[in-house]
Amino acid sequence: MLxxxxxxxLIIYLLFFxxxxxxxxxxxxxxxxxxxxxxxxxxxxxxxxxxxxxxNSDNLIEEKIQSKVIPIKKLLKDNGINYNNFKINxxxxxxxLDNIDKFDxxxxxxxxxxxxxxxxxxxxxxxxxxxxxNKQIEIFFSKFGLLTINNSALxxxxxxxxxRIDDVGTKEPTxxxxxxxxxxxxxxxxxxxxxxxxxxxKTAQLNFRLVTDNNEFGTDKLISENGEKLNVSKRIIMSGxxxxxxxxNINNQxxxxxxxxxxDRLGSQKFxxxxxDNVGKRLAIVLDGEIVSAPNINEPITSGNGMISGNFxxxxxxxxxxxxxxxxxxxxxxxxxxxxxxxxxxxxxxxxGITSLIVGFILVILFMLYKYKIFGxxxxxxxxxxxxxxxxxxxxxEATLTLPGIAGIILTVGMAVDANVLIFERIRExxxxxxxxxxxxxxxYTRAKITVLDANITTLIAAIILFAFGSGPxxxxxxTLGIGIVTTLFTAYFLARHLTSLIVLNAKNKxxxx
Amino acid sequence: xxxxxFSAKFKYANxxxxxxxxxxxIFITFKGLNYGIDFKGGTLIELRSNNTEASSIRDVLKxxxxxxxxxxxxxxxxxxxxxxxxxxxxxxxxxxxxxSLSDNxxxxxxxxxxxxxxxxxxxxxxxxxxxxISLSLAAxxxxxxxxxxxxxxxxxxxxxxxxxxxxxxxxxxxxxEINLSIIAAVLTIVGYSMNDTVVIYDRIRENLGKYHxxxxxDIANLSIxxxxxRTIITSVTTLLALLSIFILGGEILRGFSFAMILGVxxxxxxxxxxxxxxxxTFKVSYKTLEKEEEKIxx
Numbered sequence: 001m002l003x004x005x006x007x008x009x010l011i012i013y014l015l016f017f018x019x020x021x022x023x024x025x026x027x028x029x030x031x032x033x034x035x036x037x038x039x040x041x042x043x044x045x046x047x048x049x050x051x052x053x054x055x056n057s058d059n060l061i062e063e064k065i066q067s068k069v070i071p072i073k074k075l076l077k078d079n080g081i082n083y084n085n086f087k088i089n090x091x092x093x094x095x096x097l098d099n100i101d102k103f104d105x106x107x108x109x110x111x112x113x114x115x116x117x118x119x120x121x122x123x124x125x126x127x128x129x130x131x132x133x134n135k136q137i138e139i140f141f142s143k144f145g146l147l148t149i150n151n152s153a154l155x156x157x158x159x160x161x162x163x164r165i166d167d168v169g170t171k172e173p174t175x176x177x178x179x180x181x182x183x184x185x186x187x188x189x190x191x192x193x194x195x196x197x198x199x200x201x202k203t204a205q206l207n208f209r210l211v212t213d214n215n216e217f218g219t220d221k222l223i224s225e226n227g228e229k230l231n232v233s234k235r236i237i238m239s240g241x242x243x244x245x246x247x248x249n250i251n252n253q254x255x256x257x258x259x260x261x262x263x264d265r266l267g268s269q270k271f272x273x274x275x276x277d278n279v280g281k282r283l284a285i286v287l288d289g290e291i292v293s294a295p296n297i298n299e300p301i302t303s304g305n306g307m308i309s310g311n312f313x314x315x316x317x318x319x320x321x322x323x324x325x326x327x328x329x330x331x332x333x334x335x336x337x338x339x340x341x342x343x344x345x346x347x348x349x350x351x352x353g354i355t356s357l358i359v360g361f362i363l364v365i366l367f368m369l370y371k372y373k374i375f376g377x378x379x380x381x382x383x384x385x386x387x388x389x390x391x392x393x394x395x396x397x398e399a400t401l402t403l404p405g406i407a408g409i410i411l412t413v414g415m416a417v418d419a420n421v422l423i424f425e426r427i428r429e430x431x432x433x434x435x436x437x438x439x440x441x442x443x444x445y446t447r448a449k450i451t452v453l454d455a456n457i458t459t460l461i462a463a464i465i466l467f468a469f470g471s472g473p474x475x476x477x478x479x480t481l482g483i484g485i486v487t488t489l490f491t492a493y494f495l496a497r498h499l500t501s502l503i504v505l506n507a508k509n510k511x512x513x514x
Numbered sequence: 515x516x517x518x519x520f521s522a523k524f525k526y527a528n529x530x531x532x533x534x535x536x537x538x539x540i541f542i543t544f545k546g547l548n549y550g551i552d553f554k555g556g557t558l559i560e561l562r563s564n565n566t567e568a569s570s571i572r573d574v575l576k577x578x579x580x581x582x583x584x585x586x587x588x589x590x591x592x593x594x595x596x597x598x599x600x601x602x603x604x605x606x607x608x609x610x611x612x613x614s615l616s617d618n619x620x621x622x623x624x625x626x627x628x629x630x631x632x633x634x635x636x637x638x639x640x641x642x643x644x645x646x647i648s649l650s651l652a653a654x655x656x657x658x659x660x661x662x663x664x665x666x667x668x669x670x671x672x673x674x675x676x677x678x679x680x681x682x683x684x685x686x687x688x689x690x691e692i693n694l695s696i697i698a699a700v701l702t703i704v705g706y707s708m709n710d711t712v713v714i715y716d717r718i719r720e721n722l723g724k725y726h727x728x729x730x731x732d733i734a735n736l737s738i739x740x741x742x743x744r745t746i747i748t749s750v751t752t753l754l755a756l757l758s759i760f761i762l763g764g765e766i767l768r769g770f771s772f773a774m775i776l777g778v779x780x781x782x783x784x785x786x787x788x789x790x791x792x793x794x795t796f797k798v799s800y801k802t803l804e805k806e807e808e809k810i811x812x
Contacts, residue, residue, distance in 0.1 A: 044766075052635065054634075192625075194608070194609045194612075197605060197609075198605075201605050334605065334632075335605050335630070335632075336631075336632035336634060336635045337630065337631050337632060337635045338608070338628065338629065338630040338631075339627075339628070339629045339630075340627065340628040340629070341626070341627050342624065342625060342626045342627065344624070344626065345560070345626035345627055348764065349764055349766065352762055352763050352764035352767075353763060353764070353767075355762045355763075356758045356759045356761070356762035356763040356764075356767075357758075359758045359762055360754060360755040360756075360757075360758030360759065361755075363754040363755070363757075363758060364751045364754055364755060367750060367751060367754060368751070371747060403764075403766060403767060404695055404698060404767070404770065406763075407759055407763065407767055407770060407771070410755045410756075410758065410759055410763075411702065411752070411755060411756070411774070413751075413755050414751045414752035414753070414754060414755030414756065415706070415709075415748070415751075415752055415755075417747075417748070417751050418709070418744075418748040418751070418752075421744050421747045421748055421751075422713065422744055422748075425741070425743050425744040425747075428743075429515070429740065447720075450716065451712070451713055451716040451717075454661060454712045454713075454716060455709040455710075455712050455713055456709070457657065458654060458657065458705055458708035458709050458712055459702075459705035459706065459708070459709050460705075461650065461653045461654065461657060461705065462650050462654075462701045462702060462704050462705030462708075463705065465646055465649050465650045465653060465701065466646065466650075466698055466701045466702075468646075469642045469643070469645060469646035469649070470646070470694070470697075470698060471639065471642075471694065472694075473694070473695070474694050474695060474697070474698045477695075477698050478698070481702065
């Protein structure tokens with residue numbers, strides 16, 4: 001175990017220097033980067049906000065099931081199936097039929113089925129129905145249908161969340177899908193996430209609807225910005241989808257902040273037609289079910305440009321135009337988990353983390369020197385090499401260092417010497433029975449190998465499980481602990497062993513104490 | 515090499531272990547664990563406000579009708595930790611609390627940390643924590659079963675249970691908070707304790723092959739003594755590192771490092787006084803190893 005071929009020595013040291021050199025990259029100044037690799041600081045160290053958002057697809061399902069009412073009624077009518085007692089419930093439609101068998105045939109037919117489209121790849125229907133009694137059935141979304149609704153809502157939400165956050169101008173945000181219903185948002189350096197939370201908390205569904213007494217499409221009783229009770233038609237003249245731009249503005253006449261918007265071609269046509277036909281009436285601008293303002297239509301607006309006023313502050317006008325630009329969220333988003341760390345706490349954490357790392361390191365080094373003298377020096381050299389390699393690997397992986405991650409490094413310092421302690425203690429035992437010093441060292445290394453491996457693999461297993469199940473900062477701990485074990489094995493079994501061999505072989509069987 | 519008669523003390527150690535284990539189980543069952551917001555849900559706010567008393571923070575929050583509110587000092591003077599038990603997802607709660615505190619406290623308030631965990635997420639975090647610990651125990655059981663014989667596997671797993679339960683028991687007795695980092699600590703304890711046990715087991719296995727005439731008590735005794743220097747040195751270096759985190763690492767890492775310190779002490783004890791006597795109970799001898807070899811090489 002003490003004989004190293006020159007090639008082996010070369011490989012060991014090259015590998016060490018190659019990995020360790022990466023740790024130096026972290027010392028680079030931001031301005032002139034030689035190489036774009038660096039250990040990232042976790043949100044708990046640099047400060048920032050972590051948000052976990054959840055979409056609530058209940059409303060969406062309600063909306064989608066309602067959108068099936070007309071096609072289903074049409075299907076029944078076209079095929080001469082009589083129905084009555086058609087009820088729209090929260091997540092299903094219930095109705096009485098005179099001919100369920102015929103309905104079944106139609107409902108499940110594969111050809112050009114607009115009511116219940118057949119998706120060949122998935123072999124699944126969007127809708128299902130079940131018999132409640134001989135006559136009554138309930139139509140509801142199948143598992144596949146629900147999944148499709150949910151997934152498309154999630155994808156769309158992520159896109160809109162990204163647009164809104166980008167528009168606010170936060171640096172390096174992370175926006176990721178988490179599971180089936182959640183979006184993870186990390187905003188480094190953000191001190192107060194309240195503005196972003198309130199921006200993400202609004203669906204921002206904008207509708208233009210007429211104030212009317214006509215009951216043809218049904219009306220909603222809404223309260224205007226001035227406290228008037230208005231009857232607003234359910235018919236939507238135009239919605240936010242047709243907006244291509246929105247900007248905050250100051251009205252020249254009364255210095256009031258407003259939002260000016262630009263419509264796409266279809267929107268301009270719709271808006272132009274509606275305003276032409278309804279001059280003199282009032283137009284309600286409804287955002288998320290509340291009236292923003294309800295101005296009079298003084299003249300037709302055909303240019304495709306318009307303006308919304310509504311007692312805004314300039315900040316509100318800015319936020320509203322941002323929301324309108326980014327588009328509407330399909331469902332409201334709920335913040336189910338939030339963790340925000342202020343920048344000064346982050347700095348304090350780095351300071352105390354580094355201080356305890358240095359102190360712990362020095363204590364371990366002194367103890368090893370006291371215990372093993374010259375071989376303690378070898379163990380300590382291995383320990384320093386270990387730390388360099390550990391930071392090197394973290395840099396190569398561009399891992400995120402968290403406060404528990406620093407704790408993991410300190411723990412590695414404490415536990416890394418174990419490999420060398422195991423070996424040295426074994427050598428001590430061997431020296432008692434073995435006459436040749438070289439043989440004693442050799443068999444010490446050989447016999448301790450299995451134990452060192454066994455002992456470290458157990459900790460590695462714990463680290464891997466922690467990595468798989470841990471969240472956020474705890475994952476950072478698992479990463480440093482896990483990588484620490486691998487670098488520990490390398491430094492103890494290659495570097496320290498080589499250094500030991502240099503001492504032992506040079507001493508030529510003279511008395512060596514360990 | 516030391517020559518301490520450990521096996522003579524196994525009997526007393528067993529009584530001690532059993533007593534500690536039972537007391538821990540009783541406390542965990544009846545007093546329960548003090549779950550933090552990670553596992554119970556709720557809102558946590560760490561703030562720094564010089565010249566502010568905890569009572570004035572309490573008064574401000576009392577007027578908001580938030581239900582159960584807990585305000586305590588945290589680290590240096592002027593630092594406070596506020597915990598609000600909250601039900602349901604309410605996006606507006608945090609800004610309301612922040613505003614109310616900023617408006618009503620006389621000195622400036624710096625919000626250093628805000629955490630809010632909804633009830634669904636906290637239930638999931640608790641679940642994944644329990645799964646992670648169970649899985650790590652199972653993985654250890656399996657690893658030892660592959661590397662050693664089943665008697666060793668059972669012995670080490672009983673030692674691990676012993677360590678985890680007593681650590682949690684002490685947390686229950688002292689009403690210390692269980693949060694995500696404590697789960698990390700418990701998992702690391704599992705790894706560390708296993709590491710310690712494996713070193714002694716390795717030596718027992720080696721000595722079983724070497725000294726056929728010695729019975730398992732003597733073999734265990736010899737092996738523990740042979741590895742004792744290593745056991746102590748490694749515990750000391752690990753404890754040095756952990757003490758450094760505990761004292762200097764700041765308030766956030768305190769619970770974590772405390773759990774780890776407990777775990778290292780208990781884990782070291784259990785490798786000697788729990789894991790080894792169990793081999794005696796199973797009447798392990800060199801024949802146990804031979805049987806295994808026969809199985810592998812037919």
